[in-house]
Amino acid sequence: TIALKHGAHRIGNRTDADMARWRSLRFGQFIHWGLYAIPAGEWNGKTYNGAAEWIRSWKEMPHEAYDQLYKQFNPVNFNPQQWAAQAKAMGAKYMIITTKHHDGFCLWPSKYSKYTIAASPWKKDLLGPMIDAYNKAGIDVHLYFSIIDWNHPDYRASLKNAADSAAGKRFQVFVKNQLAELLQRYPTVKGFWFDGTWDDSWKNDGAFSDELEQYLQSLHPGLVMGSRLRADEKGARHFDSNGRLMGDYEQGWERKLPATIADVHGNDWEAVMTVPENQWGYHAKWMGHVKTVNEILEMLVKSVSLNGNFVLNFGPKADGTYRTEEQQLAAGIGEWMKVNGVAVYDGAYAGFEKQDWGYYIRKAGTDSVYMVVFNIPVSGSLRVKLPARTALTGVTMLQGNTALTPEWVGRNEYFIHLQNRQTASPVVILLKTEKGENKDKGNVEKAK
Ligand SMILES: Cc1ccc([C@@H]2N[C@@H](C)[C@@H](O)[C@H]2O)cc1
Numbered sequence: 001t002i003a004l005k006h007g008a009h010r011i012g013n014r015t016d017a018d019m020a021r022w023r024s025l026r027f028g029q030f031i032h033w034g035l036y037a038i039p040a041g042e043w044n045g046k047t048y049n050g051a052a053e054w055i056r057s058w059k060e061m062p063h064e065a066y067d068q069l070y071k072q073f074n075p076v077n078f079n080p081q082q083w084a085a086q087a088k089a090m091g092a093k094y095m096i097i098t099t100k101h102h103d104g105f106c107l108w109p110s111k112y113s114k115y116t117i118a119a120s121p122w123k124k125d126l127l128g129p130m131i132d133a134y135n136k137a138g139i140d141v142h143l144y145f146s147i148i149d150w151n152h153p154d155y156r157a158s159l160k161n162a163a164d165s166a167a168g169k170r171f172q173v174f175v176k177n178q179l180a181e182l183l184q185r186y187p188t189v190k191g192f193w194f195d196g197t198w199d200d201s202w203k204n205d206g207a208f209s210d211e212l213e214q215y216l217q218s219l220h221p222g223l224v225m226g227s228r229l230r231a232d233e234k235g236a237r238h239f240d241s242n243g244r245l246m247g248d249y250e251q252g253w254e255r256k257l258p259a260t261i262a263d264v265h266g267n268d269w270e271a272v273m274t275v276p277e278n279q280w281g282y283h284a285k286w287m288g289h290v291k292t293v294n295e296i297l298e299m300l301v302k303s304v305s306l307n308g309n310f311v312l313n314f315g316p317k318a319d320g321t322y323r324t325e326e327q328q329l330a331a332g333i334g335e336w337m338k339v340n341g342v343a344v345y346d347g348a349y350a351g352f353e354k355q356d357w358g359y360y361i362r363k364a365g366t367d368s369v370y371m372v373v374f375n376i377p378v379s380g381s382l383r384v385k386l387p388a389r390t391a392l393t394g395v396t397m398l399q400g401n402t403a404l405t406p407e408w409v410g411r412n413e414y415f416i417h418l419q420n421r422q423t424a425s426p427v428v429i430l431l432k433t434e435k436g437e438n439k440d441k442g443n444v445e446k447a448k
Helices: 017-025 052-057 063-067 080-090 127-136 162-185 206-219 293-305 324-343
Strands: 027-031 094-100 140-146 191-195 250-254 269-273 308-314 358-363 368-373 381-385 390-397 407-410 413-417 427-435
Touching: 017 140, 017 308, 027 080, 052 063, 080 127, 080 324, 094 127, 127 140, 127 162, 140 162, 162 206, 269 293, 293 308, 293 324, 293 358, 308 324, 324 358, 324 368, 324 427, 368 381
Parallel strands: 027 094, 027 308, 094 140, 140 191, 250 269, 269 308
Antiparallel strands: 358 368, 368 427, 381 413, 390 427, 407 413
16 A cells, blocks of 8 residues: 555545434535525526536626625514424425525525625525524434635636746635534534546645645544545545545445445445536426436435445525425425434445345345335236345335235245236335244245
């Protein structure tokens, strides 16, 4: 291995209570909210085809025009209790809010910047009421923070000369101050979700990112921070130059999921997902495919079956309300989670051989394994292959709490025959297992 001062400081996953809590929550809500919701992907009668929160980089949007938008930001319909109730009903157990996106606009009245909510007609802090409402609803809050800051005069994408380096130093102090300020103002937050760390100015100062991470941990022990913050001293990101994950979980799964357990290399990880193809902030016109409840449920279940967390993004409008599609999606997901969330929360990789009908999720640390069925075969028979020396002692259909009698086809293989092949939602079956062979288990019928 290469000697590194600013690479991964830990081999393997964190085992402390704060990380165990993060891992147990499994399902989160991302919220992208800011000035970009005002143009909402449109300007001067033209539609921006990129992600709405990136409209400032569109050639049709003059920087000066964007940089005046804060004078209009006045979310008169903002209702944090309603936001939290919607998230709770959906079954989200944690929420990630954009405190400051790449445009540099702060949703809190930071004392280190003039470009904040205090300068808007709304004037008041938006983060405090949101964090309080979500915490009261039993939902943890993590803070999204963009290192890139298009508004700050000292931000440099790369450091080309002494003047750049001086500006870069001032900018690092600014970042450190804002992050400490956020922890001081919002002590109940459980982590930071960093973004905008791909520029050379950041990548080439692995020492700073390392010291910053340790500084934040010292201010707020137990803080959960993903792999996107750090670079090592050779500019390697997410994984250091020895291939070891930096940060507390792999944070690279943005709008994509791992295919198999091999893809996650035993690390904690989290996927963040948009409802349309690629919109985080509010865009008036969603183009292309909009994901359905069942598509989202499959991504959530697949993530948990591969030992990961899944975070679904919402983009509130400038007035503080949610678009109908997002409200309906949240409600539909919540319907299923109300009955079946038990298979998601505290879920983990089961260690069973993957079958075509769907996913196995082990209730962490127990002998209970859930089958979440998305693809009922035309035969109606679900094949179950248990790991060696694992006996099946019970099978229950969650809906209606109905005991099922599988057909034993020899050794560790069974068929579960579903009577009803029509279903509008994923079917959840609970398998009770224990160590041992299956030869004399009277609980299942012998192959005819
Ligand atoms: C190329 C690219 C840069 C930044 C992003 C940001 N990360 C997401 C979590 C959103 O915040 C998006 O604006 C996405 C793609």
